[in-house]
Amino acid sequence: MMKRWQAVKRLLPLMAMFALVLSGCGREDLSVMRPQGPVAQGQLDLIKLSISIMIVVMVVVFAIAAYVLVKFRRRKGNNEIPEQVEGNHKLEIIWTAIPLLLVLVLAVPTIQKVFAYGESDWNNPDALKVEVTSHQFWWEFYYPDQDVRTGQELIIPVGKKISFQLKTNDVLHSFWVPSLGGKMDTNAEGSVNYLTLVADKADTYIGKCAELCGQSHGFMEFRVKAVDDATFDRWVTAMKAPAVLPADNALAEKFKTNCLSCHAVGDQGGSAGPNLTGMGSRETVASILLNDISGKPGTKPVKDNMIEWLMEPQAVKPGNTMPNPKDLGFSDEEIEQLADYLANYKLDY
Ligand code: HEC
Numbered sequence: 139m140m141k142r143w144q145a146v147k148r149l150l151p152l153m154a155m156f157a158l159v160l161s162g163c164g165r166e167d168l169s170v171m172r173p174q175g176p177v178a179q180g181q182l183d184l185i186k187l188s189i190s191i192m193i194v195v196m197v198v199v200f201a202i203a204a205y206v207l208v209k210f211r212r213r214k215g216n217n218e219i220p221e222q223v224e225g226n227h228k229l230e231i232i233w234t235a236i237p238l239l240l241v242l243v244l245a246v247p248t249i250q251k252v253f254a255y256g257e258s259d260w261n262n263p264d265a266l267k268v269e270v271t272s273h274q275f276w277w278e279f280y281y282p283d284q285d286v287r288t289g290q291e292l293i294i295p296v297g298k299k300i301s302f303q304l305k306t307n308d309v310l311h312s313f314w315v316p317s318l319g320g321k322m323d324t325n326a327e328g329s330v331n332y333l334t335l336v337a338d339k340a341d342t343y344i345g346k347c348a349e350l351c352g353q354s355h356g357f358m359e360f361r362v363k364a365v366d367d368a369t370f371d372r373w374v375t376a377m378k379a380p381a382v383l384p385a386d387n388a389l390a391e392k393f394k395t396n397c398l399s400c401h402a403v404g405d406q407g408g409s410a411g412p413n414l415t416g417m418g419s420r421e422t423v424a425s426i427l428l429n430d431i432s433g434k435p436g437t438k439p440v441k442d443n444m445i446e447w448l449m450e451p452q453a454v455k456p457g458n459t460m461p462n463p464k465d466l467g468f469s470d471e472e473i474e475q476l477a478d479y480l481a482n483y484k485l486d487y
C-alpha cells in the first residue's frame with residue numbers, strides 16, 4: 139500500500155506537467171468544439187456520435203473482461219485445466235451482429251454528410267462566390283461577382299451560403315476555419331476544390347493553414363468577419379472607392395513605384411501581395427501581429443505593428459516573399475511615414 143502511494147507521488151509532477159503543456163493547445167477560437175454554423179455543427183454531431191458509440195463499446199467490453207477475470211480466476215489449490223470450449227454459434231452471431239449494427243449506425247449519417255458537404259454551390263445563384271488562393275504565407279480572397287480582392291481578411295454576410303473555390307499559388311496549403319467547418323486542401327490548377335460554409339452569427343472567426351507548408355506555416359492565419367447584409371454591401375462599396383495615397387507627393391510616388399508593384403490600394407496596384415485597402419481597420423498586420431481595434435489582450439496599436447512589419451518583415455514571418463522596405467530604398471523615417479499612412483487608411487463600413 140505504502141509503495142503504491144509513493145509511485146503515485148512520483149508520477150504526480152509528471153502528470154501536472156502534461157496538463158500544463160497540453161493546456162497550451164487549447165486556443166478556444168481555434169476549436170471545433172465551438173461550432174458557429176450548420177457545417178461545423180453537423181461535423182461536431184458526427185464526432186459526438188462516434189465517441190458515444192466507442193465509449194459504450196469500451197465500457198461493455200471492459201466490464202465483461204473484468205467480470206471474467208475475477209469470476210474465473212485461478213483459485214488456490216485449483217490445478218485442473220478448465221473445460222475447453224470450441225465454437226459457439228449463438229455467441230459468434232451476437233458478436234458479429236452487434237459491431238455490424240454499430241458500424242451501420244455510424245456509416246449512414248457519415249456518408250450522408252460527406253456527400254452533402256462535398257456538394258459544390260459554385261453554380262448556386264443564392265451562394266456568394268469567393269475564390270481563395272493560398273500563398274506562402276498569406277491568403278488571397280477574390281469575390282468575382284463583386285470584383286473585390288482582399289488579403290488575410292475575409293468579410294462574409296451572416297446566414298448566406300459562401301461557396302469557396304480553393305487553389306494554391308505555390309505549395310499545398312489547407313483552408314480551415316474550425317468554428318465554421320472544414321478543412322479543405324488548396325491544390326494546384328487542374329484539381330481545384332470547392333467548399334461551402336455558412337456563419338450563423340455575426341462575429342470574427344479565426345482561420346488557419348492546416349497543411350505544413352514551410353517556415354512560417356504556423357503564422358499563416360486569416361480572419362473571417364461575418365457581418366449583416368447591409369454592412370457587407372457597405373464594405374464592398376468602401377473597397378471599390380478610389381485609392382487613398384500618402385499625402386506627401388514624393389512619398390506617394392515612391393510608394394506607387396516600390397509597393398504598388400505587388401500591393402493594391404483601391405483601384406490601383408497589383409496582386410502579388412495582399413490588398414492594403416483599409417489596413418487601418420484590420421484586426422491584424424500580416425495575419426499575426428494583433429491590432430488593438432479588436433480590443434483583445436495582447437494587442438498593439440496598428441501603427442506599432444505596421445512599423446514592426448515594415449522594419450523587418452523576415453523577423454515577423456521568416457521565409458515570406460515581401461522584400462525589406464530598406465532594400466527598396468526607404469529610410470527609417472519614410473517607413474514610419476508609410477506606417478502612419480497605412481494605420482490611418484481606414485474603411486468606413
Ligand atoms: C515583391 C512584392 C512586394 C513588394 C514590392 C512589397 N510587398 Fe508588402 N507584402 C508582400 C507579400 C507577399 C506580403 C504577405 C506576406 C505574408 O504575410 O506572408 C506582404 C505584406 C505586406 C503588409 C501586410 C499586409 C496585410 O494584409 O496584413 C504590408 C502592410 C505591406 N506588405 C506593405 C508594403 C509596403 C509599404 C511596401 C513598399 C515599401 C511593400 N509592402 C512592398 C509583397 C510585397
Ligand SMILES: [Cu+2]
Pocket residue numbers: 272275310311312347348349350351355358
Ligand atoms: Cu500554408
